[in-house]
Amino acid sequence: MLEVVNLRSAYGRIEVLHGVNLSVRAGEVVALIGSNGAGKTTLLRALSGVQPITGGEITFLGERIDRLPPHRRVQRGMTQSPEGRQVFGPLTVQDNLRLGAYMRRDKEIDSDRDLVFEMFPVLAEKRHQLAGGLSGGQQQMLAIGRALMGKPKLLLLDEPSLGLSPTLVDQILEAIVALRSKSVTVLLVEQNASAALEIADRGYVLETGKVAFEGSGTTLLSDPKVKAAYLGAA
Ligand SMILES: Nc1ncnc2c1ncn2[C@@H]1O[C@H](COP(=O)(O)OP(=O)(O)O)[C@@H](O)[C@H]1O
Numbered sequence: 475m476l477e478v479v480n481l482r483s484a485y486g487r488i489e490v491l492h493g494v495n496l497s498v499r500a501g502e503v504v505a506l507i508g509s510n511g512a513g514k515t516t517l518l519r520a521l522s523g524v525q526p527i528t529g530g531e532i533t534f535l536g537e538r539i540d541r542l543p544p545h546r547r548v549q550r551g552m553t554q555s556p557e558g559r560q561v562f563g564p565l566t567v568q569d570n571l572r573l574g575a576y577m578r579r580d581k582e583i584d585s586d587r588d589l590v591f592e593m594f595p596v597l598a599e600k601r602h603q604l605a606g607g608l609s610g611g612q613q614q615m616l617a618i619g620r621a622l623m624g625k626p627k628l629l630l631l632d633e634p635s636l637g638l639s640p641t642l643v644d645q646i647l648e649a650i651v652a653l654r655s656k657s658v659t660v661l662l663v664e665q666n667a668s669a670a671l672e673i674a675d676r677g678y679v680l681e682t683g684k685v686a687f688e689g690s691g692t693t694l695l696s697d698p699k700v701k702a703a704y705l706g707a708a
Pocket residue numbers: 485490508509510511512513514515516517
């Protein structure tokens with residue numbers, strides 16, 4: 475579904491992605507883990523087209539997309555829930571969800587919104603409230619819901635569990651697993667590395683702008699080097 479080859483990206487003269495190679499197959503949940511500053515957010519933003527790239531190729535569903543503007547990538551079926559949620563605080567929950575469907579012209583927008591409400595019932599309860607007044611966990615659900623409203627084939631999630639209580643983290647991770655059974659493919663960036671690898675089919679470890687390890691979730695979970703550096707266990 476997604477093939478990233480030798481991807482490079484820079485802020486000014488400072489290159490932070492030094493040739494990243496990664497792929498995602500349809501139906502997978504793929505975890506991308508790595509320390510703070512490794513380049514995970516830069517990579518997701520480059521996939522979405524909001525961060526310029528300086529080299530390499532991005533192929534999505536068999537076609538190069540690296541020169542397409544972000545909204546065209548959304549139309550082709552790739553949406554992102556950004557780091558820090560970035561919900562529209564002065565708009566209602568319902569309007570945030572409507573904006574997620576901005577590029578769509580089909581007739582299933584309302585029924586897809588109902589599916590988001592089924593997945594996160596608290597959003598249905600608060601549909602007329604302003605997004606800015608929601609708790610962090612509810613805003614995270616809204617950010618994921620908004621990304622789902624674009625009807626993605628591939629959903630990019632940047633740190634969906636950041637700052638949430640353990641119960642909410644579990645709820646979000648369960649929602650991600652449920653997506654796979656609804657044939658949404660997921661590329662999941664997480665600081666919470668062990669939780670991410672436990673639900674992932676495969677994973678990549680990004681170290682200072684390069685892929686350092688890759689493998690199945692279980693392989694990475696039991697790799698001594700990955701354990702020592704990222705899973706808080708020797
Ligand atoms: N807007 C920016 N301007 C300059 N440097 C940035 C900017 N955003 C991120 N960086 C730098 O790029 C590197 C990768 O950051 P980022 O992609 O946010 O990492 P991660 O998401 O893995 O924590 C870091 O060294 C960070 O300081």
